[in-house]
Amino acid sequence: METLHISAGSKKYPVYIGIGAVNQLKSFLQENYPKLTSVLIITDETVGKLYLEEFKAALNLSETYVKVVPAGEKAKTFEVYHECLSYALEKKLDRKSLILSFGGGAVGDLAGFVAASYMRGIPFIQIPTTILAHDSAVGGKVAINHALGKNMIGAFYQPEAVFYDLKFLQSLPPAEIRSGFAEVIKHALISDEEFYDWLVKSVENLNSIPNTLMTEFLTKGIKVKGAIVEQDETETGVRAYLNFGHTLGHAIEAEAGYGSISHGEAVAIGMVFALKISMERHSFNFNLLEFNEWLKKLGYVTELPEGLSTHRLLARMKQDKKSVGQKVRFVLLNKIGSPGVEELDDAYLLNRLDAFKRQGGIA
Protein backbone atom coordinates (compact mmCIF):
# COMPACT_ATOMS: atom_id res chain seq x y z
CA MET A 1 0.00 0.00 0.00
CA GLU A 2 1.36 3.42 -0.96
CA THR A 3 0.37 6.60 0.89
CA LEU A 4 0.89 10.03 -0.62
CA HIS A 5 0.10 13.35 1.03
CA ILE A 6 -1.33 16.33 -0.80
CA SER A 7 -1.11 19.84 0.66
CA ALA A 8 -3.49 22.04 -1.25
CA GLY A 9 -4.04 25.47 0.25
CA SER A 10 -5.17 24.96 3.81
CA LYS A 11 -6.05 21.28 3.34
CA LYS A 12 -3.60 18.42 3.76
CA TYR A 13 -4.96 14.98 2.94
CA PRO A 14 -3.79 11.42 2.39
CA VAL A 15 -4.13 9.39 -0.79
CA TYR A 16 -4.06 5.65 -0.08
CA ILE A 17 -3.27 3.58 -3.16
CA GLY A 18 -3.34 -0.20 -3.48
CA ILE A 19 -5.41 -3.34 -3.43
CA GLY A 20 -7.47 -3.33 -0.24
CA ALA A 21 -7.13 0.43 0.41
CA VAL A 22 -10.84 0.73 1.07
CA ASN A 23 -10.58 -1.60 4.07
CA GLN A 24 -8.96 1.26 5.97
CA LEU A 25 -11.87 3.61 5.42
CA LYS A 26 -13.91 2.60 8.44
CA SER A 27 -11.09 3.10 10.93
CA PHE A 28 -10.17 6.40 9.21
CA LEU A 29 -13.72 7.63 9.80
CA GLN A 30 -13.77 6.43 13.40
CA GLU A 31 -10.46 8.12 14.17
CA ASN A 32 -11.06 11.39 12.37
CA TYR A 33 -14.81 11.94 12.68
CA PRO A 34 -15.85 10.90 16.19
CA LYS A 35 -18.95 13.11 15.97
CA LEU A 36 -20.07 11.86 12.56
CA THR A 37 -23.89 12.02 12.35
CA SER A 38 -24.54 10.39 8.97
CA VAL A 39 -22.91 9.32 5.74
CA LEU A 40 -24.21 9.75 2.21
CA ILE A 41 -22.71 7.44 -0.40
CA ILE A 42 -23.07 8.79 -3.92
CA THR A 43 -22.43 6.14 -6.55
CA ASP A 44 -23.64 5.32 -10.05
CA GLU A 45 -25.81 2.53 -11.42
CA THR A 46 -22.90 0.47 -12.73
CA VAL A 47 -20.59 0.76 -9.73
CA GLY A 48 -23.58 0.35 -7.43
CA LYS A 49 -24.55 -2.95 -9.03
CA LEU A 50 -20.99 -4.25 -8.93
CA TYR A 51 -19.76 -3.13 -5.54
CA LEU A 52 -22.27 -1.30 -3.33
CA GLU A 53 -23.27 -4.19 -1.10
CA GLU A 54 -19.66 -5.18 -0.49
CA PHE A 55 -18.74 -1.54 0.15
CA LYS A 56 -21.57 -0.97 2.62
CA ALA A 57 -20.75 -4.19 4.43
CA ALA A 58 -17.11 -3.13 4.79
CA LEU A 59 -18.20 0.25 6.15
CA ASN A 60 -20.83 -1.20 8.45
CA LEU A 61 -21.97 2.18 9.77
CA SER A 62 -25.39 3.19 11.07
CA GLU A 63 -27.07 6.22 9.45
CA THR A 64 -25.78 5.45 5.98
CA TYR A 65 -27.76 6.70 3.01
CA VAL A 66 -27.17 5.93 -0.65
CA LYS A 67 -27.93 8.00 -3.73
CA VAL A 68 -27.49 6.11 -6.99
CA VAL A 69 -27.06 8.37 -10.01
CA PRO A 70 -26.91 7.56 -13.75
CA ALA A 71 -23.58 6.27 -15.03
CA GLY A 72 -21.25 8.55 -17.01
CA GLU A 73 -21.73 12.19 -17.98
CA LYS A 74 -25.47 11.91 -17.31
CA ALA A 75 -24.54 12.27 -13.65
CA LYS A 76 -23.02 15.71 -14.18
CA THR A 77 -26.28 17.57 -14.83
CA PHE A 78 -28.23 20.25 -12.94
CA GLU A 79 -31.11 17.78 -12.50
CA VAL A 80 -29.01 15.08 -10.85
CA TYR A 81 -27.16 17.68 -8.77
CA HIS A 82 -30.51 19.04 -7.57
CA GLU A 83 -31.76 15.52 -6.79
CA CYS A 84 -28.67 14.82 -4.67
CA LEU A 85 -29.14 18.05 -2.69
CA SER A 86 -32.83 17.30 -2.16
CA TYR A 87 -31.99 13.79 -0.99
CA ALA A 88 -29.37 15.14 1.44
CA LEU A 89 -31.94 17.59 2.85
CA GLU A 90 -34.64 14.92 3.14
CA LYS A 91 -32.22 12.66 5.03
CA LYS A 92 -31.32 15.58 7.29
CA LEU A 93 -27.60 15.59 6.59
CA ASP A 94 -25.91 18.23 8.73
CA ARG A 95 -22.45 19.73 9.00
CA LYS A 96 -21.19 16.68 10.86
CA SER A 97 -22.28 14.44 7.98
CA LEU A 98 -19.92 13.24 5.30
CA ILE A 99 -20.28 12.40 1.63
CA LEU A 100 -18.51 9.37 0.17
CA SER A 101 -18.03 9.60 -3.55
CA PHE A 102 -17.86 6.02 -4.83
CA GLY A 103 -17.24 5.79 -8.57
CA GLY A 104 -15.33 7.27 -11.47
CA GLY A 105 -14.60 10.87 -12.32
CA ALA A 106 -18.17 11.77 -13.18
CA VAL A 107 -19.45 10.62 -9.79
CA GLY A 108 -16.50 12.30 -8.04
CA ASP A 109 -17.03 15.61 -9.81
CA LEU A 110 -20.75 15.57 -9.01
CA ALA A 111 -20.46 14.34 -5.40
CA GLY A 112 -17.66 16.79 -4.71
CA PHE A 113 -19.77 19.68 -5.95
CA VAL A 114 -22.73 18.50 -3.86
CA ALA A 115 -20.40 18.41 -0.83
CA ALA A 116 -18.94 21.82 -1.67
CA SER A 117 -22.33 23.51 -1.87
CA TYR A 118 -24.52 21.63 0.65
CA MET A 119 -24.85 23.91 3.69
CA ARG A 120 -21.89 25.84 2.17
CA GLY A 121 -19.66 22.80 2.41
CA ILE A 122 -19.53 19.50 4.23
CA PRO A 123 -16.60 17.06 4.14
CA PHE A 124 -16.27 14.43 1.43
CA ILE A 125 -14.00 11.50 0.65
CA GLN A 126 -13.10 10.19 -2.78
CA ILE A 127 -13.23 6.43 -3.39
CA PRO A 128 -12.29 6.28 -7.09
CA THR A 129 -13.08 3.20 -9.16
CA THR A 130 -11.60 4.05 -12.57
CA ILE A 131 -8.12 4.57 -13.99
CA LEU A 132 -9.15 8.04 -15.04
CA ALA A 133 -9.99 8.91 -11.47
CA HIS A 134 -6.31 8.79 -10.45
CA ASP A 135 -6.55 12.29 -11.92
CA SER A 136 -10.06 13.42 -10.98
CA ALA A 137 -10.08 12.26 -7.35
CA VAL A 138 -7.05 14.37 -6.48
CA GLY A 139 -6.84 18.14 -6.59
CA GLY A 140 -10.30 19.35 -5.72
CA LYS A 141 -11.78 20.35 -9.07
CA VAL A 142 -15.47 19.49 -8.71
CA ALA A 143 -18.14 20.40 -11.23
CA ILE A 144 -21.16 19.63 -13.35
CA ASN A 145 -21.54 20.36 -17.06
CA HIS A 146 -23.61 23.02 -18.81
CA ALA A 147 -24.93 22.70 -22.35
CA LEU A 148 -22.61 25.57 -23.20
CA GLY A 149 -19.48 24.00 -21.77
CA LYS A 150 -17.81 21.21 -19.87
CA ASN A 151 -17.41 21.55 -16.06
CA MET A 152 -18.65 25.12 -16.24
CA ILE A 153 -20.43 25.09 -12.88
CA GLY A 154 -18.25 24.01 -10.01
CA ALA A 155 -15.74 24.81 -7.31
CA PHE A 156 -12.29 24.07 -6.01
CA TYR A 157 -13.05 21.88 -3.00
CA GLN A 158 -10.57 19.38 -1.66
CA PRO A 159 -11.55 15.95 -0.33
CA GLU A 160 -10.68 14.84 3.20
CA ALA A 161 -8.91 11.77 1.82
CA VAL A 162 -8.68 9.53 -1.23
CA PHE A 163 -8.95 5.75 -0.91
CA TYR A 164 -7.84 4.35 -4.27
CA ASP A 165 -8.51 0.63 -4.10
CA LEU A 166 -7.12 -0.86 -7.30
CA LYS A 167 -9.24 -4.01 -6.96
CA PHE A 168 -12.15 -2.03 -8.41
CA LEU A 169 -10.26 -1.49 -11.67
CA GLN A 170 -10.50 -5.17 -12.57
CA SER A 171 -14.06 -4.79 -13.88
CA LEU A 172 -13.35 -1.80 -16.15
CA PRO A 173 -14.27 -2.33 -19.80
CA PRO A 174 -11.54 -1.67 -22.43
CA ALA A 175 -12.97 1.71 -23.45
CA GLU A 176 -12.76 2.98 -19.87
CA ILE A 177 -9.21 1.70 -19.47
CA ARG A 178 -8.33 3.63 -22.61
CA SER A 179 -10.10 6.74 -21.41
CA GLY A 180 -8.26 6.70 -18.10
CA PHE A 181 -4.87 5.90 -19.58
CA ALA A 182 -5.01 9.09 -21.67
CA GLU A 183 -4.65 11.14 -18.47
CA VAL A 184 -1.63 9.02 -17.49
CA ILE A 185 -0.06 9.88 -20.86
CA LYS A 186 -0.87 13.54 -20.20
CA HIS A 187 0.83 13.43 -16.81
CA ALA A 188 3.92 11.90 -18.42
CA LEU A 189 4.09 14.39 -21.29
CA ILE A 190 3.80 17.47 -19.08
CA SER A 191 6.19 16.25 -16.41
CA ASP A 192 9.30 14.48 -17.67
CA GLU A 193 10.84 12.59 -20.54
CA GLU A 194 11.93 9.67 -18.41
CA PHE A 195 8.35 8.99 -17.28
CA TYR A 196 7.13 9.32 -20.87
CA ASP A 197 9.81 7.02 -22.37
CA TRP A 198 9.22 4.45 -19.65
CA LEU A 199 5.47 4.56 -20.28
CA VAL A 200 5.80 4.07 -24.04
CA LYS A 201 8.23 1.22 -23.49
CA SER A 202 6.17 -0.46 -20.75
CA VAL A 203 2.67 -0.22 -22.18
CA GLU A 204 2.31 -1.97 -25.51
CA ASN A 205 -1.34 -2.80 -25.05
CA LEU A 206 -4.11 -2.03 -22.62
CA ASN A 207 -5.64 -5.51 -22.51
CA SER A 208 -3.88 -7.04 -19.58
CA ILE A 209 -1.87 -4.53 -17.59
CA PRO A 210 0.01 -6.25 -14.76
CA ASN A 211 -0.96 -4.93 -11.31
CA THR A 212 2.56 -3.77 -10.53
CA LEU A 213 2.76 -1.73 -13.74
CA MET A 214 -0.71 -0.26 -13.17
CA THR A 215 0.17 0.74 -9.61
CA GLU A 216 3.41 2.29 -10.80
CA PHE A 217 1.99 4.48 -13.54
CA LEU A 218 -1.02 5.53 -11.47
CA THR A 219 1.21 6.48 -8.55
CA LYS A 220 3.55 8.40 -10.86
CA GLY A 221 0.54 10.19 -12.37
CA ILE A 222 -0.87 11.14 -8.97
CA LYS A 223 2.54 12.47 -7.93
CA VAL A 224 2.68 14.71 -11.00
CA LYS A 225 -0.84 15.96 -10.36
CA GLY A 226 -0.28 16.44 -6.63
CA ALA A 227 2.92 18.42 -7.14
CA ILE A 228 1.18 20.84 -9.50
CA VAL A 229 -1.91 21.23 -7.32
CA GLU A 230 0.29 21.95 -4.32
CA GLN A 231 1.87 24.87 -6.19
CA ASP A 232 -1.34 26.30 -7.60
CA GLU A 233 -4.58 25.01 -6.13
CA THR A 234 -6.93 27.35 -7.96
CA GLU A 235 -5.32 27.50 -11.41
CA THR A 236 -3.86 30.96 -11.41
CA GLY A 237 -0.73 29.65 -13.11
CA VAL A 238 0.92 26.26 -13.49
CA ARG A 239 -2.22 24.23 -12.80
CA ALA A 240 -3.29 25.06 -16.34
CA TYR A 241 -0.65 22.56 -17.51
CA LEU A 242 -2.97 19.79 -16.29
CA ASN A 243 -5.28 21.01 -19.02
CA PHE A 244 -2.91 19.83 -21.75
CA GLY A 245 -5.07 18.32 -24.52
CA HIS A 246 -8.25 19.58 -22.87
CA THR A 247 -8.96 22.80 -24.77
CA LEU A 248 -9.83 20.85 -27.89
CA GLY A 249 -10.79 17.74 -25.88
CA HIS A 250 -13.55 19.52 -23.97
CA ALA A 251 -14.77 21.22 -27.16
CA ILE A 252 -15.05 17.79 -28.82
CA GLU A 253 -16.96 16.35 -25.84
CA ALA A 254 -19.45 19.23 -25.82
CA GLU A 255 -19.90 19.32 -29.61
CA ALA A 256 -20.26 15.55 -29.99
CA GLY A 257 -22.70 15.48 -27.04
CA TYR A 258 -21.53 14.69 -23.49
CA GLY A 259 -20.91 10.98 -23.13
CA SER A 260 -20.85 10.14 -26.83
CA ILE A 261 -17.06 10.19 -26.71
CA SER A 262 -15.27 9.52 -23.43
CA HIS A 263 -13.31 12.26 -21.70
CA GLY A 264 -9.98 10.50 -22.14
CA GLU A 265 -10.54 9.65 -25.78
CA ALA A 266 -11.37 13.29 -26.51
CA VAL A 267 -8.29 14.41 -24.57
CA ALA A 268 -6.14 11.98 -26.57
CA ILE A 269 -7.22 13.70 -29.81
CA GLY A 270 -6.65 17.06 -28.11
CA MET A 271 -3.11 16.02 -27.14
CA VAL A 272 -2.24 14.96 -30.70
CA PHE A 273 -3.46 18.34 -31.96
CA ALA A 274 -1.66 20.27 -29.20
CA LEU A 275 1.57 18.37 -29.92
CA LYS A 276 1.32 19.16 -33.60
CA ILE A 277 0.90 22.87 -32.88
CA SER A 278 3.68 22.71 -30.29
CA MET A 279 6.03 21.36 -32.96
CA GLU A 280 4.99 23.97 -35.48
CA ARG A 281 5.52 26.87 -33.12
CA HIS A 282 8.56 25.70 -31.16
CA SER A 283 11.68 23.87 -32.11
CA PHE A 284 10.26 20.84 -30.35
CA ASN A 285 11.92 17.73 -31.61
CA PHE A 286 9.27 15.06 -31.04
CA ASN A 287 8.39 11.92 -32.94
CA LEU A 288 4.70 12.69 -33.39
CA LEU A 289 4.24 9.95 -35.95
CA GLU A 290 5.50 7.36 -33.50
CA PHE A 291 3.28 8.79 -30.73
CA ASN A 292 0.27 8.69 -33.05
CA GLU A 293 1.03 5.06 -33.97
CA TRP A 294 1.39 4.11 -30.30
CA LEU A 295 -1.99 5.66 -29.52
CA LYS A 296 -3.59 3.83 -32.45
CA LYS A 297 -2.05 0.56 -31.32
CA LEU A 298 -3.58 1.13 -27.89
CA GLY A 299 -6.96 1.58 -29.57
CA TYR A 300 -7.32 5.36 -29.65
CA VAL A 301 -8.79 7.30 -32.53
CA THR A 302 -6.42 10.16 -33.28
CA GLU A 303 -8.52 12.29 -35.58
CA LEU A 304 -11.60 14.46 -35.11
CA PRO A 305 -14.90 12.57 -34.88
CA GLU A 306 -16.83 12.80 -38.10
CA GLY A 307 -19.27 15.63 -38.66
CA LEU A 308 -17.86 18.18 -36.22
CA SER A 309 -17.64 21.72 -37.50
CA THR A 310 -14.27 23.39 -36.96
CA HIS A 311 -16.02 26.78 -36.59
CA ARG A 312 -18.12 25.40 -33.78
CA LEU A 313 -15.11 23.76 -32.13
CA LEU A 314 -13.32 27.11 -32.22
CA ALA A 315 -16.36 28.82 -30.69
CA ARG A 316 -16.34 26.22 -27.90
CA MET A 317 -12.61 26.73 -27.28
CA LYS A 318 -13.16 30.48 -26.96
CA GLN A 319 -15.55 29.67 -24.05
CA ASP A 320 -12.93 27.53 -22.31
CA LYS A 321 -12.22 28.46 -18.67
CA LYS A 322 -8.64 29.37 -19.53
CA SER A 323 -9.78 31.95 -22.09
CA VAL A 324 -9.42 35.59 -21.25
CA GLY A 325 -11.49 38.09 -23.23
CA GLN A 326 -12.52 35.34 -25.66
CA LYS A 327 -8.90 34.74 -26.63
CA VAL A 328 -8.06 31.04 -26.71
CA ARG A 329 -5.23 30.09 -24.35
CA PHE A 330 -3.65 26.76 -25.22
CA VAL A 331 -1.27 24.53 -23.29
CA LEU A 332 1.68 23.71 -25.57
CA LEU A 333 4.96 21.92 -24.96
CA ASN A 334 8.40 23.38 -25.57
CA LYS A 335 9.67 19.88 -24.99
CA ILE A 336 8.47 16.90 -22.98
CA GLY A 337 8.17 18.05 -19.40
CA SER A 338 8.20 21.72 -20.32
CA PRO A 339 4.66 23.01 -20.86
CA GLY A 340 3.57 26.61 -21.26
CA VAL A 341 0.35 28.48 -21.92
CA GLU A 342 0.04 30.52 -25.10
CA GLU A 343 -2.65 32.74 -26.50
CA LEU A 344 -3.50 31.62 -30.03
CA ASP A 345 -5.07 33.68 -32.74
CA ASP A 346 -8.55 32.57 -33.95
CA ALA A 347 -7.62 32.55 -37.64
CA TYR A 348 -4.48 30.50 -36.97
CA LEU A 349 -6.38 27.97 -34.86
CA LEU A 350 -9.16 27.62 -37.40
CA ASN A 351 -6.62 27.05 -40.13
CA ARG A 352 -4.86 24.34 -38.10
CA LEU A 353 -8.15 22.72 -37.14
CA ASP A 354 -9.25 22.67 -40.77
CA ALA A 355 -5.97 21.02 -41.78
CA PHE A 356 -6.29 18.50 -38.92
CA LYS A 357 -9.80 17.66 -40.07
CA ARG A 358 -8.93 17.53 -43.77
CA GLN A 359 -5.89 15.32 -43.29
CA GLY A 360 -7.62 12.98 -40.84
CA GLY A 361 -5.32 13.86 -37.92
CA ILE A 362 -1.58 14.35 -38.31
CA ALA A 363 -1.15 12.30 -41.47
Ligand SMILES: NC(=O)c1ccc[n+]([C@@H]2O[C@H](COP(=O)([O-])OP(=O)(O)OC[C@H]3O[C@@H](n4cnc5c(N)ncnc54)[C@H](O)[C@@H]3O)[C@@H](O)[C@H]2O)c1
Ligand atom coordinates in the same frame (compact mmCIF):
# COMPACT_ATOMS: atom_id res chain seq x y z
N1 LIG B 1 -11.94 16.84 -11.38
C1 LIG B 1 -10.91 16.57 -12.15
O1 LIG B 1 -9.79 17.00 -11.90
C2 LIG B 1 -11.09 15.71 -13.35
C3 LIG B 1 -9.98 15.15 -13.99
C4 LIG B 1 -10.18 14.34 -15.09
C5 LIG B 1 -11.48 14.06 -15.53
N2 LIG B 1 -12.52 14.61 -14.84
C6 LIG B 1 -13.89 14.24 -15.23
O2 LIG B 1 -14.06 12.86 -14.95
C7 LIG B 1 -15.04 12.32 -15.85
C8 LIG B 1 -14.52 11.07 -16.49
O3 LIG B 1 -14.08 10.18 -15.50
P1 LIG B 1 -14.39 8.62 -15.57
O4 LIG B 1 -14.09 8.12 -16.91
O5 LIG B 1 -13.80 7.96 -14.40
O6 LIG B 1 -15.94 8.76 -15.38
P2 LIG B 1 -17.21 7.92 -15.07
O7 LIG B 1 -17.48 8.13 -13.64
O8 LIG B 1 -18.22 8.35 -16.05
O9 LIG B 1 -16.83 6.39 -15.32
C9 LIG B 1 -16.78 5.91 -16.62
C10 LIG B 1 -17.70 4.68 -16.80
O10 LIG B 1 -17.13 3.57 -16.12
C11 LIG B 1 -18.09 2.98 -15.22
N3 LIG B 1 -17.33 2.47 -14.10
C12 LIG B 1 -16.77 3.17 -13.09
N4 LIG B 1 -16.06 2.37 -12.30
C13 LIG B 1 -16.17 1.12 -12.80
C14 LIG B 1 -15.64 -0.14 -12.43
N5 LIG B 1 -14.81 -0.26 -11.40
N6 LIG B 1 -15.96 -1.20 -13.18
C15 LIG B 1 -16.77 -1.08 -14.27
N7 LIG B 1 -17.29 0.09 -14.68
C16 LIG B 1 -16.98 1.18 -13.95
C17 LIG B 1 -19.04 4.09 -14.89
O11 LIG B 1 -20.28 3.60 -14.48
C18 LIG B 1 -19.10 4.85 -16.21
O12 LIG B 1 -20.02 4.24 -17.07
C19 LIG B 1 -15.35 13.40 -16.86
O13 LIG B 1 -16.56 13.99 -16.51
C20 LIG B 1 -14.21 14.39 -16.69
O14 LIG B 1 -14.59 15.69 -17.03
C21 LIG B 1 -12.36 15.39 -13.80
Ligand SMILES: O=C(O)C(=O)C[C@@H](O)[C@H](O)[C@H](O)COP(=O)(O)O
Ligand atom coordinates in the same frame (compact mmCIF):
# COMPACT_ATOMS: atom_id res chain seq x y z
O1 LIG C 1 -6.97 19.14 -12.29
C1 LIG C 1 -6.87 19.90 -13.26
O2 LIG C 1 -6.55 21.09 -13.13
C2 LIG C 1 -7.14 19.42 -14.61
O3 LIG C 1 -7.19 20.19 -15.55
C3 LIG C 1 -7.36 17.95 -14.79
C4 LIG C 1 -8.15 17.59 -16.03
O4 LIG C 1 -7.76 16.28 -16.40
C5 LIG C 1 -9.65 17.52 -15.78
O5 LIG C 1 -10.30 17.01 -16.91
C6 LIG C 1 -10.30 18.81 -15.31
O6 LIG C 1 -11.61 18.56 -14.88
C7 LIG C 1 -10.38 19.85 -16.38
O7 LIG C 1 -10.62 21.02 -15.76
P1 LIG C 1 -11.40 22.24 -16.40
O8 LIG C 1 -11.10 23.36 -15.45
O9 LIG C 1 -10.84 22.48 -17.77
O10 LIG C 1 -12.82 21.87 -16.45
Ligand SMILES: [Zn+2]
Ligand atom coordinates in the same frame (compact mmCIF):
# COMPACT_ATOMS: atom_id res chain seq x y z
ZN1 LIG D 1 -9.10 15.49 -17.85
